[in-house]
Amino acid sequence: MTTPLPFAGAARPLAPADIAQAARDLGCDRAAIEAVLAVETGGLGGFLTDGSGRPAILFEAHHFSRESGGRFDASHPTLSVRSWDRSLYLGGRAEYGRLQAAVALDRAAALRATSWGLFQILGSNHQAAGFASAEAFVAAMAESEGRHLGAFIGFCRANGLARHLVVLDWASFARGYNGGAYRENRYDTRLAAAYARARAAAPPEPVLRIGARGEAVQALQAALNRAGARLVVDGLFGRATELALEAFQAVRRLGVDGVAGPATRAALLDS
Structure with missing residues (x-):
């Protein structure tokens, strides 16, 4: 042996x-x-x-x-x-x-x-x-x-x-x-x-908006929670996620459109 x-x-x-x-x-x-x-x-x-x-x-x-x-x-x-x-x-x-x-x-x-x-x-x-x-x-x-x-x-x-x-x-x-x-x-x-x-080498990050779902949405919801939101991290981009995102965009003086594009997601990483 x-x-x-x-x-x-x-x-x-x-x-x-x-x-x-x-x-x-x-x-x-x-x-x-x-x-x-x-x-x-x-x-x-x-x-x-x-x-x-x-x-x-x-x-x-x-x-x-x-x-x-x-x-x-x-x-x-x-x-x-x-x-x-x-x-x-x-x-x-x-x-x-x-x-x-x-x-x-x-x-x-x-x-x-x-x-x-x-x-x-x-x-x-x-x-x-x-x-x-x-x-x-x-x-x-x-x-x-x-x-x-x-x-x-x-x-x-x-x-x-x-x-x-x-x-x-x-x-x-x-x-x-x-x-x-x-x-x-x-x-x-x-x-x-x-x-x-x-x-x-990474694939382009998707633009996230209402109706999106999956791991990228979970990451977005978790980031919003770190910025002060109280979302359920379920990977479903619904109205609650949209409202939290719009509130974050307003505070950071970004375009308030409820859409998580590159600028918004970069701001979330820095929050």
Whole structure:
């Protein structure tokens, strides 16, 4: 009987509707989430491509030093360093060799010092991502990309980052998500470029008016509720949705026509 690899799981992929639902949950453009995905994974997904069922990871030696109190800086200089050093990364499955070596020294510190999954969230951020412990977080990261996405939503909410995604303030998002050295990595400019590509590839957003129905109407109703309306989010564009939309347009000094075109929807994203 084959022994399962450490940190391997079901490795289920995202379902087609998951990102759209996440965008509704955070109140942002779907392309904004796709931009973070593109930058964090390079389009390779949240799991290794070798069929092992293990999440994509990066072991962060500077975080391991911090989490372990610097005890291994002298004895294991490729695993534990005080400052970030890009040259220590091996990439892909080789990162698991680094992780396993660190686990042998201090398992708790090693799990907390590793970035996991689609959104490369550090194990030390497990609580913000919605998990009681790093062990529980890592187990979820091995389960599915849907759990990766849920952790990202929780992390954004806990750290006040959703509003930056809504208004596409990439510098503020990068600072909160990637740390103060984000400029060194050009993280904000890479996000902006990835967002532009995602928007260019997206189908045109439909103009929504009374009688429309579906996911786009649900997103509209949820956005109107965030702006102060009290609609039932049922995906049916009826008179109540039209009245709420007209009220929003009046407040924002838009053309009051009860139709959700590009200008109105952009204003809703910024509200």
